[in-house]
Amino acid sequence: MANHTRPVEDETTGAFAKVADAPESWPVERSEERYRGAKCSMRTDWVEMPGAHGQGRAVAARDYMDHPGASAIVALDSRGRVLLQRQYRHPTQHTLWELPAGLIDGDGEGPLATARRELVEEASLRAATWHRLPDFYPSTGFSNERIHVFLARDLTEVPEEEIDFVREHEETDLASEWLPLPEAVRAVMEGRLHNGATVIGILAAHAASQDGFVSLPVASDD
Structure with missing residues (x-):
């Protein structure tokens, strides 16, 4: 019987390696x-x-x-739970459970600096360990928006007196839940979560957890 199984190396270093997005401007x-x-x-x-x-x-x-772009954070605690926050999103006419996230709109601020700031402002947390998860363009035919997704671990709470930020508008009604990562994956697969960065971040973090996150690149703003 003929063996039609392709060698693994062909898929990782051979012809399939050319399937990669590349910058180009007409x-x-x-x-x-x-x-x-x-x-x-x-x-x-x-x-x-x-x-x-x-x-x-x-x-x-x-x-x-x-669009200036945005950063989103998969904040994973020592018990393997991911932080989700419920926020009203007027264009969708829904309240959505989302990862902490925000626009890259600070002066000279890169994606990682934005992620650090948003984690403090939205969740009152700091993380000692940061890794990059896949970034993505949520609507390539309509917008140049690019969302950078990070995994944040080794979390500590930030005292209220150290937070120089006042929540307003939709952010005053934030609710938070910590879900075990497998339960967050279940919520995605059952269609209970719809925010793009949240879906991608949860699934990517779960895939990366299979080797203990050792294959993830360390995050930097370089």
Whole structure:
């Protein structure tokens, strides 16, 4: 009987290795800001496209949200529980259970610095150990938003007097729960959680836990 099993090395270092996203930018004939809000703006770019059937270049308008990006944190305590917080999200008309997260909007602040700040502000926690989980673009046809996801462990509580932040609006109604990581995975697979960073972060953290997180890269803002 023929053996149709592919060698493992072919999948990790051979032909499949070329399947990886890569930076690329097509020429933009002109660009126009349509709207600017507190968190993001809307732009139209007129992008040079390949012409159909060898007919030369074409120009097409592409509308998108220009977004600063965000960081999300899988905060895992010493008992293997992940922190989730319930927050009202008006565009979805839902309250959603989410990871602590926030915009990368501080002066000169990178993704990891944002994650550290948000963990203090939203959860009153600091972490001694930080690793990177997969980052992602939540809506590639509509926005340039990129969400960076981190695993935070070795947690300690931050005294209230050390927190220089006042919660307002939706954040005043935050509720928190600590779920064992397998239970958080169950909530994802049963369709009870819908926030993209939360789904990706929980599943990635669970996959990384299988080898005790040793394969995860250490997080840095370099």
